Amino acid sequence: MFFASDNWAGAHPNITANIAANAGGFAASYGASEIDKKVEQRFNELFEREVAVYFVGTGTAANSLALASVNRPGGVSLCHREAHVIEDECGAPEYFTGGARLHPVDGALGKMDPANLRKELKRFNPGFIHAGQPMAVTITQATEIGTLYTLEEIATISAICREKNLPLHLDGARFANALVTLDVTPAEMTWKQGVDIVSFGGTKNGCWCAEALVFMNPDQAKDLPFIRKRAAQLFSKTRFIAAQFDAYLKDDLWLNLARHANAMTSKLAQAINGSDKVKLAWQPQANELFAILKKSDSEKLQAQGAVFYDWNPPHSADPIAEDETFVRLVTSFATTEAEIDQFAALIKAL
Amino acid sequence: MFFASDNWAGAHPNITANIAANAGGFAASYGASEIDKKVEQRFNELFEREVAVYFVGTGTAANSLALASVNRPGGVSLCHREAHVIEDECGAPEYFTGGARLHPVDGALGKMDPANLRKELKRFNPGFIHAGQPMAVTITQATEIGTLYTLEEIATISAICREKNLPLHLDGARFANALVTLDVTPAEMTWKQGVDIVSFGGTKNGCWCAEALVFMNPDQAKDLPFIRKRAAQLFSKTRFIAAQFDAYLKDDLWLNLARHANAMTSKLAQAINGSDKVKLAWQPQANELFAILKKSDSEKLQAQGAVFYDWNPPHSADPIAEDETFVRLVTSFATTEAEIDQFAALIKAL
Amino acid sequence: MFFASDNWAGAHPNITANIAANAGGFAASYGASEIDKKVEQRFNELFEREVAVYFVGTGTAANSLALASVNRPGGVSLCHREAHVIEDECGAPEYFTGGARLHPVDGALGKMDPANLRKELKRFNPGFIHAGQPMAVTITQATEIGTLYTLEEIATISAICREKNLPLHLDGARFANALVTLDVTPAEMTWKQGVDIVSFGGTKNGCWCAEALVFMNPDQAKDLPFIRKRAAQLFSKTRFIAAQFDAYLKDDLWLNLARHANAMTSKLAQAINGSDKVKLAWQPQANELFAILKKSDSEKLQAQGAVFYDWNPPHSADPIAEDETFVRLVTSFATTEAEIDQFAALIKAL
Amino acid sequence: MFFASDNWAGAHPNITANIAANAGGFAASYGASEIDKKVEQRFNELFEREVAVYFVGTGTAANSLALASVNRPGGVSLCHREAHVIEDECGAPEYFTGGARLHPVDGALGKMDPANLRKELKRFNPGFIHAGQPMAVTITQATEIGTLYTLEEIATISAICREKNLPLHLDGARFANALVTLDVTPAEMTWKQGVDIVSFGGTKNGCWCAEALVFMNPDQAKDLPFIRKRAAQLFSKTRFIAAQFDAYLKDDLWLNLARHANAMTSKLAQAINGSDKVKLAWQPQANELFAILKKSDSEKLQAQGAVFYDWNPPHSADPIAEDETFVRLVTSFATTEAEIDQFAALIKAL
Known part of the structure; x- marks a missing residue:
């Protein structure tokens, strides 16, 4: 009766089998191998558009680098008051951005209330430098407390982001769990509702360490190779993260x-x-x-x-x-x- | 004829087999599982003393967190002019320390010249705050250019560190390759010559992602749990790094x-x-x-x-x-x- | 009818006169001049104990370096939800600490409610690294909204700090304004109630740029010379900040x-x-x-x-x-x- | 016989007189006062073009914020091996950029050798992320050792910057001392030779604390208001820095x-x-x-x-x-x- 966390589970046999299957021979390191490219292509299909995909080792890394990629001086990211980024990452998002703040927004059932989001954004008058400048909104799906944003709720938040010219990030540590309940496609749950960047998690759902940072607009990820390497998240043998995703996304396993x-x-x-x-x-x-x-x-x-x-x-x-x-x-x-x-x-x- | 890098190789079959063997069942996450503890104990035996061991995902992470653990305001770490930390980590050590500088020291054959180390350390007069304050010396073994420090050479450098009250870090991305040429024990190549912290690499030598940060004096690592988590290097399913080291260190495989x-x-x-x-x-x-x-x-x-x-x-x-x-x-x-x-x-x- | 801010006022004639009076001749730079030492001594008298005093240029600098001096990995400082540090410094405290978070605590009338402080501190269980670790509590006196903590209220908060082994910082941008209403001494409003570090502001009350970071226990400020220099807050001609404080503190001008x-x-x-x-x-x-x-x-x-x-x-x-x-x-x-x-x-x- | 430093001198009487003359009355704070605007206009005349000017308190701040304004992930700024930024600022430039490295370039007489600059830049192949990415070249005029770049020498370096699409920063802590020896105009010594950003120092030459960060292209300074505020360098009573520059630049005093x-x-x-x-x-x-x-x-x-x-x-x-x-x-x-x-x-x- 292990209900402590989904990360107390190990890895699905298909995942470990594919790690072993890809362990032989030589392959270009640092993301340039065949299986890296194959899985990147798989993400394009999954999201029904050309996306930019960067593998990292942990969900905290995915979230932190997502925010680092939209970093601004005096930057402020708005998140739910009990979001994982603000409660459970030991300050990693602030650390990786050199101090960009997470500003809590209240809301029932673990979900950011759009009215509260608007209200908090009012604190950041563009002419008032003392408050800093908003740089992103980040939501979690499924939320930290096991609830879900409906597609409409995501669209409502992204509409506010558009007004304020802010990117919308989605922490998808439990992306698959949300998807199957809502019974929608990855595209429908993300960019079709205005989500710009996704932390796509595989670890909690049967991989051992497979997280992907997915940019719906590859142009916004131009500096990511440097951001990731500097953050010590560029694995040399990336083929093994690719191999996990390869098995994970095959035949609807995920x-x-x-x-x-x-x-x-x-x-x-x-x-x-x-x-x-x-x-x-x-x-x-x-x-x-x-x-x-x-x-x-x-x-x-x-x-x-x-x-x-x-x-x-x-x-x-x-x-x-x-x-x-x-x-x-x-x-x-x-x-x-x-x-x-x-x-x-x-x-x-x- | 793949001579591009040792990270173009995959993983040894014993490594992937042990990943698979440990994939089933539930285990405490974040470093608290049985195999985590077993491998920590194995490191104690290996180094012939009680050490503190922290698993991380990449060599860059190990080096950066080693330096972060001895960080000081205005801190300066002295390294060889062509060390991996200064040439090949995209600024990660400076990033993770919030700007602590790497100060290059020249020396033939990829090895820090002790006389040059002394000369450069003279720039950091304790009463002269403008230059900053030294916080560590870091050497690489085997070096970036495939050469080795003799035990005596390590001891000479550590003696200078002792004089200046500086910790000595050893980047051991190719620790095993150095050890077998010198034909010495891990203890002899490290703390017996005055090394305080070791980046112990398994990835380049047959693992897929297994790096350990080893502190010879566990007291110096008290904040490491926070340093590692904040740096997005605390893997939830650490059992899989432990499993790699378990196989790696068994029966002299490494x-x-x-x-x-x-x-x-x-x-x-x-x-x-x-x-x-x-x-x-x-x-x-x-x-x-x-x-x-x-x-x-x-x-x-x-x-x-x-x-x-x-x-x-x-x-x-x-x-x-x-x-x-x-x-x-x-x-x-x-x-x-x-x-x-x-x-x-x-x-x-x- | 200028009620926009007290920083719309200029400088008192005594202040500018003393700047001019100290402009001639040569004096050791970087804090080593006669008048620097004289004013440091004056602060000892003011606080009725030997304190460590560091001049900086802005209140934001004083607050940020106060927190930087107690910085910890994954560090969290607790402040009132509408404190100047969290609302009006464009993220400087987080920036200068490399990302240590400010955690808001609610309370009526601009003052941290001790019960809420206790409740929020419960989120930081020492064994739970994901939440980070508390590193300081910071209060503002007079508060951002022109109210005052009584001495008893300060003592109640500092008692909680002592329990948790946390330093208590007081942002005294309007220190004098609080002091005269309460009709107490600097010692009574600070260390006698358990305050450890004070941002002692002169700028808003008649100086042009005179802020001092005051440590009640000089041992806790050992690294401050490096912290201040690295933060670009070590003025070369410190005599001119000293001259302002010299006039400010003379004959009860302040x-x-x-x-x-x-x-x-x-x-x-x-x-x-x-x-x-x-x-x-x-x-x-x-x-x-x-x-x-x-x-x-x-x-x-x-x-x-x-x-x-x-x-x-x-x-x-x-x-x-x-x-x-x-x-x-x-x-x-x-x-x-x-x-x-x-x-x-x-x-x-x- | 005080030859320790030019910062052992105090302030010229015209400077302190103008501080006093501007001390009365109310004026908009944070850079919005009349005299702020007047001095900004004076800089436009001085540089014979519309520039963006930001006052800061120390030369270290000017240099650090100049580099922060061109910051990039994995960024590297190239400077002379004995430049003030790398030798005498206690790591401030790295700190304010969250770890962007200063890469030393050798050269005789305190001046960066263009051939060495080219050679070092070769280490930063755009396709090779491990080395990081160059973000600026910074030179000092007059140099740390009292020598001068000729206009031609500056032009040679800026030509290399243009090729590599890198901004050129000039640390002008002793700008005036260089200008009078070369007998040229500010425009001639800066943008006419391809300099993009200038740290314009007044402190060492008779002001008490007056440093200006000058951007030849105001578009490149869009985020500077946030960068400066977050760095605790936005003085509330900026009129007093403006007053210093006002007197300094009047009737050729400087x-x-x-x-x-x-x-x-x-x-x-x-x-x-x-x-x-x-x-x-x-x-x-x-x-x-x-x-x-x-x-x-x-x-x-x-x-x-x-x-x-x-x-x-x-x-x-x-x-x-x-x-x-x-x-x-x-x-x-x-x-x-x-x-x-x-x-x-x-x-x-x-």
Whole structure:
């Protein structure tokens, strides 16, 4: 019953098999090999346009370099108040931009509220240099709390970005999990709604380390080769990241793995809905579920082998009782129905 | 005949097999899994003392974070004038330290001359803030040009570091290649000669992405967890870097691979010594060889299938003729004798 | 009727006279002259202990270098949500620290609420590197909105800092204005309540450019000479900053100027209290006053010669009507009673 | 006999008088006052074109922000091996650019050798990201060692910059001293030879703190307002920097002060030429003189009241004897003939 994080799962056999299959022989390093080019081409098909793709090693790197690519002096990027970039990357986005600030925007259910975005943007009057200058808006899909922006919601935010001439970045550490719930194409979830740059994550969904920074407009990525190399994210043997993506994107593996992960979370939600000791904090839409239960019950579940973390409640959440705790449960491609059943039984027995 | 770089080679089968072997099941992420701990213990044995080990994704990351860990305001690290850190990392060490300078020190054969090191250090009078303050000395072993510091030479440099209270970092992207030529232990090549921090590279010698930052004194690495995470080098599924090192360090695989790579360079040197069209720039000591030949001959060799790069001659090298070129040939664990024989035949036929 | 900012005022005649008086002859540069040492000694007397004093050119520099002096990897400084450091310095504190974040804490009347500070600090569990690590708490006295922390309120915040082993910085751009209202000594308003580092501002109160970074514990400032020089804030002819402070601190000039500025704001508040067209947003305690009035009235006042700015209402303020505006009025050492009388008459006539 | 530095001199009476004359009344802050605009216009006249002018507080700030304004990822600026930017600014240029490197170029007499510049630029092949990308060339006029580039020499360097599409920056901390020796106009010494950005220094030549960053093409300075504010170099009461420049540039004061300073150095050189105990290291061309003498004689002169510093000999200088020392003597607007005569007598008596 491992619900601590989707990064506690390992790698899908197809991924490791393709790493091994590409390990022999000599290949140009630093992104110039055959399989690098093949996978870049695959991304063009995926996004139904010519994109610029840069492989990096971690999601934090993808997000940080995305923001570094649109960096400005006194730059400010607006994100949700509990976004991964501002809460969970140890300051990497500020570090890689030499101090460009992340400015929090409130919103319910982990999603930036467009009205709040407008309100916060008003603080940055172009003639008032003291406040700095906005340089990007960044959203997360699926969000940090397992919810989803609808296509319309993304379009509403991107319309504000267009007005202000700001690029829109999408942190897609759980891109596939969002895609399968919404049942749309990558193009529909990104550039067709006005998204400019995507952190396309494979690691949490069955790869071991495969993240791609995808620019919808390759012209905007001209300095990326230098930005990436200077950031120590240019791997010499890039063929091995390419090989992971090659297997990941083949025969819908990535979508099937995400469907499974999401289905496991749905099953978990059903179990919780049937209990009067545990309640859902809100309806899960991807592969993360947040719940509220008594501290003593939480400890009991953990003592019985369930692995999960306490979590900081969002600023927008209702306060919980003193003797309650707020927990996160994450499922992955590797989660089994048996694990969920076992956990459901434990809940029932509380 | 792939002599472009040791990073054109792929990964040894034992490495990919161990990646696959560790892909199943759930494991704590971010460095807390069983195999992470096992490999950390293995490093303690290897260095014959309790060390602090941090896995990162690239050699540039290892070097940059090593310097970031000893960072000081106005800090200056002294390195050889043609060191990898100053020539080939796109400014990463300065970037990750927020601008700490690399100060070049001259020396023959790619090695820092101790007398020059002393002379340059004189520029940094502690009472003279304008020059900044030294924060580290960094050397490369094997050097960028395939030569080696003797143990005595390392000890001479570290003695100067001790006098000035400066940590000594060793860039060991080709650590194994140096070790097998010198026929010494890791402890003998590092802390027994006064080295404090090591970038321990596995990637160029048969891994796909396995680099470790090793601190001889764990107390000096207290902030490294934050430094690494902020630098986007904390991989979530660290088990897969650990798995590479696990296989790499087992049954002397790493030493055997390095011996093979070095032997291939020796064989190449013999072929060149027998030619009057190509001459060695200096005697190779590890797995890189530098040679001077006519541009037209170089082009002919490449047209016949030999892959290698032109290289910037060191500042200390004698000038070459207008119609000559300076080239680098690198062998690796994957280089075959047949390749060398084929290349030898081409040289002979020039 | 210049109420735009206290930095619209020039310099007091005593200040410029002392600049001229110290302009002749040769003196050691970079902080080593006689008058530099004399003023450093004066600061010791002022704070009733041996402090370390570093002159810089701007308040933004003082704040940024204060935070740079306590910088940590993944560092986070907690400040009020509308503090000058986070709202009005164009990202300088993040820039000078290479990306250390400012984390906003809410609180009424421009003051950090201790309960909120505790709550936000809980996000930074020492074992959880993803969130980064707290490195400082910074408060502003007088605050950005012209209110004051009582000594007890400062002590309450510093007690939290002590618990968490965090230094407490005080942005004293309007230090004198706070001091005279509270009628306490510099020691009482700072280290006796647990403040560790002070940005001691003279510019807004009659100097032309005189800011000092004051460390209550000189040991914590060891690297400051390098931090300041690297930040381009080491003036060669420091004697001229020293000369300003010399005159500023002589015969209570600084306190008298602040008393005058505050009295002018009080007089302004009385005028507003007597009006039914303009209302105070809250009670002013130093030399800044915030008011709410009809947009049309605001425009009328400006058309008649009153100079002041619209201001972003604090997040904690009640919303204002669509046809209203929120404005800031600042008085200074140079404000005359006649100006206030003239403005009072205009208000009356609305 | 104060020959330690031109920054040991104070401020010319016209400068301090104009500070006092502009101290009264209210004026828009942050560069928007009448005198700010008047002085900006004066710079247009001076340079015979519309330039963009930004006042800053120190020469280090001017140089660092000049380079920050042309910053690129992996950026490298080429400067003379002993330039002030690389030797004497405690790493500020690297710090303000987030790590862009200064790459040293050798050349005799403190001047970048064009052939060496070309040679070093070859290291930065546009297709080779590992080396980074050149972003600027920066020269110093007068140089750190008191010599001058001829107009032709500047033009030769700028021609190389044009070929490589690189901006050319000129560090003019001693701009006036160079101008009067060459007897040319500001336009002739700068943009007419292809200089793009000038650090125009007033501090060393009679101001107390007046440095201007001048862009020949205002379009290239669009982000400078943010760059300067973020760098804590936007003074609130800019009128006082403007007032200094106003007096400095009036009635040729600046040129007359520089002529005097240079004449004093010439007179000093004559005294030294008549001695067989002290020899000129090279012919001085501005207001700095470098000499070689016995250590015992140097100590004797200092014991008799002469104030000057030992200096690091340039890398290109001939070695000196063990018992000799290399010293720097600087004259300024405030140096008197009597001081020189007194020093000449001491030399004679050695």
